[in-house]
Structures are given as C-alpha cells and as structure tokens.
Amino acid sequence: MCIKSIILAGGSGTRLWPLSRELYPKQFLKIKDKSLFQDTVSRCLQVSDISEIYVVTNEVHKYFAIGQVEELGYDLPVENLLLEPEGKNTLPAICYGMKEIDKAHGRSVVGVFSSDHVLDPIAMETISGAEKLTSGYMVTFGIAPSSPHTGYGYIKPGEELDIGHKVSEFREKPCQEDAQRYISEGCLWNSGMFLMDTGVFLEEVQQLAPDVWNAFENSGTIQEIYAEMPNISIDYGIMEKSSRVSVVRLGCKWSDLGNFDAFYAEWEKDKSNNCTLSCQNVFVDSGNNFVHSNSNKLVSLIDINDMIVVDTTDALLICPRKSSEKVKEVVGFLKKRNDERINIHETVYRPGGSYTLLENSGGHKIKNISVLPGKKLSLQLHHHRSEHWVVVKGMACVENDGQKFFLRQGESTFIKAGSKHRLSNSGRLPLEIIEVQLGEYVEEDDIVRFDDEYGRI
Numbered sequence: 476m477c478i479k480s481i482i483l484a485g486g487s488g489t490r491l492w493p494l495s496r497e498l499y500p501k502q503f504l505k506i507k508d509k510s511l512f513q514d515t516v517s518r519c520l521q522v523s524d525i526s527e528i529y530v531v532t533n534e535v536h537k538y539f540a541i542g543q544v545e546e547l548g549y550d551l552p553v554e555n556l557l558l559e560p561e562g563k564n565t566l567p568a569i570c571y572g573m574k575e576i577d578k579a580h581g582r583s584v585v586g587v588f589s590s591d592h593v594l595d596p597i598a599m600e601t602i603s604g605a606e607k608l609t610s611g612y613m614v615t616f617g618i619a620p621s622s623p624h625t626g627y628g629y630i631k632p633g634e635e636l637d638i639g640h641k642v643s644e645f646r647e648k649p650c651q652e653d654a655q656r657y658i659s660e661g662c663l664w665n666s667g668m669f670l671m672d673t674g675v676f677l678e679e680v681q682q683l684a685p686d687v688w689n690a691f692e693n694s695g696t697i698q699e700i701y702a703e704m705p706n707i708s709i710d711y712g713i714m715e716k717s718s719r720v721s722v723v724r725l726g727c728k729w730s731d732l733g734n735f736d737a738f739y740a741e742w743e744k745d746k747s748n749n750c751t752l753s754c755q756n757v758f759v760d761s762g763n764n765f766v767h768s769n770s771n772k773l774v775s776l777i778d779i780n781d782m783i784v785v786d787t788t789d790a791l792l793i794c795p796r797k798s799s800e801k802v803k804e805v806v807g808f809l810k811k812r813n814d815e816r817i818n819i820h821e822t823v824y825r826p827g828g829s830y831t832l833l834e835n836s837g838g839h840k841i842k843n844i845s846v847l848p849g850k851k852l853s854l855q856l857h858h859h860r861s862e863h864w865v866v867v868k869g870m871a872c873v874e875n876d877g878q879k880f881f882l883r884q885g886e887s888t889f890i891k892a893g894s895k896h897r898l899s900n901s902g903r904l905p906l907e908i909i910e911v912q913l914g915e916y917v918e919e920d921d922i923v924r925f926d927d928e929y930g931r932i
Contacts, residue, residue, distance in 0.1 A: 478603055478670075479583045480519035481572035484512055484532040484540055484590035485562055489806040489817075490734045490799070493790035494767065497818045501732065502590040503539040506752060511732070512590040513543050521599040522586060525549045529576060530590075531557045531568045538826040542847075554579070560698045565667075566712040567704045570680055570687055571697075577673040584609050585676075587669040593741055595727035605638055605670050605723045612721040613679065614670040615642065615714065617663025618729045623654035626733055626800065628665035628710065630722050631657075639723035645715045663722065665710070666729055675719060684712040734799040735783045739765040749776075765796065788821040827852055828905075840917045843867075844898070846906040851899035853927035860914030860921060862890040864898070869906035872899040895925060 487497045495501040502512040509517075519528050530540050530551065537558060544551040557571055569587055576583050584606050598616075605614045617630045625648060633643030645665065649657060681688045690703040714720050730737050744750045747762035751774075756766050761776040768774050768786040776784070783799055785792040792802065809817045822831040827850035834841040846852065846869075854874065864871070865887040873880055873888055874897040882888060890896045892914060900906035 477584065478522040478606065479527045479576050479580060479585045480523040480529065481569060481576070481585055481587045482512070482515055482519065482528065482530045482590050483565065483568055483587070484530050484536060485559060485568065486589075486591060489803045491732070491738070492802055492806050492817065493787045493792055493820075494769075494785055496816075496820055498535055499539075499820055499822075499824060500536070500591075503536065503543065503824075510543055511592065512540070513547055514594075515588055515590045515592065516544060516547060516549075518594065518596055518599055519586070519588065520549075521596065522603045526552055526555070527580070529555045529557060529572045531559060531572050533559050533562065539824065542824075542826065558697070560701045563701060563704045563706045564708045566680075566684060566687055566707045566709040567690075567701065569669075569709055570677075570691060573671070573673050573676055574691055577677065582672065582674050584670065584672055587671065589667055589731065591732060592666070592668075593728065593730040593732060595729070598725050598727045598729070601723065601725055601727075602668070602670055608636065608638055608721050608723075609670055609672040609675065611675070612636075612641075612719050613672075613676060613714070613717065614639070615720060615722050616666045616668045616670075616725050617722045618666050618725055620658050620662070620664050623651060623658055624664065625649060625651055625654050626737075627731075629654075629657045629662040630665050631660060631662045632722055632724075636721055639721050642714070642720040642722050645710055663724060664729075666725065667731070669709070676713075679713050679717050679719060683716045687712065734802065735765055735785065736796045736799040739783070739796060763796070790816055825852075826850070827900075830910075833909075835917075838913065838915070838917070840910075840912040842910045842912070844908050844910050846871075846898060846900040846908075848900055848903050848905060851928065852897055853922075854895060854897040854925045856893055856895050856923050856925075857914070857921045858923070859892060859916035860912045861892045862896075863911040863913075864888050864890065865909045865911075867907040867909055869900060869904050870902050871906055871908060872901050873897070874899075897926075 484502055487500045491501045495504060503510050532540050540556060541551060557575060559568060573585060576585055586602060608614050628648055629646040630642055631644040632640035634641040646657060686705045690700050730741055732738055739750045742750045747758060749758050749762060750765045752767045755773045757775040759777045761779045763781045764776060764779060766774050766784045769788060772786060774784060781796050783794050783796050806817050822829055828846040830842045830844045832842055866882045866884050868884060871882040873882060875890055876894045
C-alpha cells in the first residue's frame with residue numbers, strides 16, 4: 476500500500492446534542508454496531524496499513540480512538556496518535572499529521588478524512604485512483620448535490636484534467652437561492668476530504684500560510700507550537716488561495732451527519748417516513764419524524780409531523796426538522812450557564828470500560844460500572860467517600876489495602892475511605908458491578924492515583 480491516511484477526530488458535534496456531547500462526540504457514538512470513527516478506520520485500511528494511519532485528536536478523546544481501533548482487531552501505534560493541546564481548526568491539524576508522516580515515511584501521498592462522515596466504501600477506489608494528480612495538485616473531492624443544501628460549501632470545477640478538473644472557485648455555505656444557482660452552474664458539495672503529496676502541501680503552507688509554517692518550524696513542545704498557532708481552516712488558509720488544487724467528483728453516498736435532519740435522511744424509515752433508532756416507538760397519524768430514545772422509554776407520537784424528538788436519560792430535545800441547525804444555539808446557552816450536560820452523558824467512557832450514573836443526591840452516588848475483559852482500573856484512594864461494590868456479571872478481581880481476592884456474581888465488598896483499592900477484570904467476559912458511594916463529597920476529582928496503565932495522573 477502506498478497511500479498514508481490522516482483521520483481528523485477532534486470535533487465535538489454540538490449540532491447533535493443531546494446525543495453527542497463534548498466528551499462523547501458523534502464520531503465515537505455507536506448508533507449501530509460500529510461508530511463513524513470505526514467506519515472511517517475500516518475505509519482507510521483499504522488503502523493504508525494500520526501503521527500508516529494517523530489519528531489527530533485530543534487528550535480527552537485519546538482512549539476512544541485507542542479502544543475503538545482495538546475493537547476492530549488492530550493496535551494503533553502510539554506514535555500515530557497525534558494529540559492536539561487545543562483545537563485550532565483543520566489546517567493546523569492536517570499540517571501536524573503531514574509533518575509527522577513526512578518525518579516517519581519521507582515524501583508520501585496522504586489521504587485526509589473526517590472521522591464523522593458516512594461514505595460508501597467504494598469511494599476509496601476513486602480516491603486512490605486520483606493519486607496520479609498529486610504530483611502537481613492537491614486533490615479535493617466533490618459530491619454531486621442531491622438538493623440545494625445550505626449547510627455545505629461548494630466547489631466550482633474549471634479546466635478539465637485527465638482525472639477531474641482544476642478548481643475554479645471555492646464558495647462558502649450559501650443561502651437557499653444561491654445554493655440553487657450553484658447547482659445550475661455545475662458546482663459540487665465540498666466533502667472536506669483530500670489526497671495530497673506531503674511535499675506539495677508543505678510548500679503551499681510555507682507560501683500561503685506562513686503563520687502556520689513558522690509555528691511548526693519553531694522548536695518546542697506541541698503545546699508551545701499550538702500556543703503560536705492561528706485558528707484557521709484548510710479551505711480558507713490554503714485551498715481558496717492556491718492555484719494547485721483539483722477536484723474529483725465522487726458519485727456515491729456521502730453525508731457529514733451535521734445535524735439531526737441529516738440523521739433522518741440517512742436511516743431507514745417506515746411507511747409513514749418516520750425514522751426511529753428504537754423498536755419501542757409508536758406513531759399514530761404521524762409522519763416524517765426522527766425519534767430516538769436511549770432508555771427503555773416508549774415514545775408515542777399522535778398527529779405529529781416533521782419533528783425531531785431525542786430523549787436521553789438527562790435531556791430531551793424536541794424541534795421541527797427544519798430547525799435542526801439551531802441545536803447549537805441550545806448548546807451555546809447551556810455553555811454560558813456552565814451546565815455539565817453539554818460535556819457528559821449519564822454514561823461516561825473510560826480507558827478500561829464505562830460507568831453509568833444511576834442516582835446522585837449529594838451525599839451519595841450509585842453507578843453501574845463496566846470493565847472490559849483484560850482491563851483494570853487505576854490503583855487509587857478517596858479521602859471523602861467509601862464505596863460498596865456488588866458484582867452483577869462476570870468475576871471481579873479486587874485489591875483492597877494490600878489484600879487481593881475475587882468476587883463472583885451476587886458477592887460484594889466494602890472499600891472504606893482512605894483505602895488503596897483497584898478493580899480488575901482478568902476474565903474473558905465483561906465485568907459489571909453496582910457501586911454505591913457514600914460520603915461528604917462524592918465528586919470525580921476525589922481520586923488519588925498511585926498506578927495507572929493508561930498514563931493518567
């Protein structure tokens with residue numbers, strides 16, 4: 476395989492709240508069997524070896540990326556996981572990946588892919604087939620528009636090449652009238668995917684985005700480099716300015732699942748055009764709705780049309796489908812209130828598994844904790860709370876104040892405040908326990924770690 480891959484996996488997906496949260500964004504959500512990120516990795520494996528795939532993300536999402544690649548049966552090399560200290564848009568992220576690939580592999584042809592797109596796997600044949608253009612052009616990929624969509628940028632093809640066209644013009648997200656005009660002129664949706672030679676790309680960065688180039692050229696840590704970095708997209712910083720850009724048309728299914736209306740368009744519907752991700756829902760004289768419930772709750776709609784209903788354990792969203800872009804305004808409002816519900820679900824994913832908060836009343840919390848096979852939590856203690864563990868499924872390996880023992884289904888143990896303890900799953904099946912926390916303070920920052928295989932402080 477001769478094409479390297481960069482996967483951009485640092486977004487927060489605010490337009491899909493409350494399904495997507497900042498600490499559990501849409502690219503890692505598993506609506507079906509696999510997440511969008513895992514689908515992207517699988518597509519990249521068609522053109523790259525796992526050692527040639529680089530993931531650009533952040534510290535918060537680091538273990539999602541590692542764990543979900545492991546679930547596919549691969550180990551992502553640690554040097555291929557590139558952690559941005561802060562998000563500075565797509566140009567710094569892509570430049571980070573391109574420079575690391577150039578350093579590790581020499582001059583290379585690299586595909587750049589977003590981790591949150593739905594894309595027909597057959598598209599990789601067209602993408603890899605555009606490699607012959609990369610000696611002189613940075614290649615972007617355009618999607619044949621199915622409607623005058625106002626949520627996408629547009630690309631106007633110009634002079635015809637052996638494959639595709641030179642880009643005549645990039646156009647920003649338009650109003651409805653302009654979108655219709657763009658389509659009549661033969662414009663394509665801008666997919667945000669690229670195929671580029673590292674040498675050509677880095678030459679253009681040096682010439683057209685010197686602030687980005689200079690930041691990476693200065694010796695220092697990645698934190699120091701990003702402190703000097705402008706916040707800029709690759710389209711605005713490079714593609715709209717360069718004369719070395721071509722576009723190849725992708726005639727296949729594609730969506731960036733940017734809002735719930737896009738989710739509605741993607742999934743199967745019943746005879747009344749209702750889209751539901753659960754079999755629990757009932758519709759009476761209702762059509763064209765998108766309904767999702769994370770719980771066992773049955774959702775019933777009567778005489779309701781063209782609506783979005785998303786129900787999670789801690790939030791409920793109801794809005795017309797045509798207003799789905801406004802969800803980000805709700806997130807902005809909650810952010811001003813410092814509401815934690817923009818950050819986390821009731822279910823929180825950790826390197827070794829996850830936990831779901833079942834009850835919280837100040838002086839106590841009840842959690843359902845899941846530990847994956849072969850994983851263990853950190854050796855830790857809490858100053859202000861005690862814990863009572865009851866095994867629901869699997870077998871727990873418990874360390875408590877120097878003693879090590881096993882608990883089976885239905886058995887329990889008590890961890891007093893100040894005791895060093897650790898929970899492990901050495902079995903082949905997932906471990907599930909109920910944890911009851913009691914104390915004057917039961918928040919997550921009352922943790923002192925002594926040993927942690929995931930490198931957490």
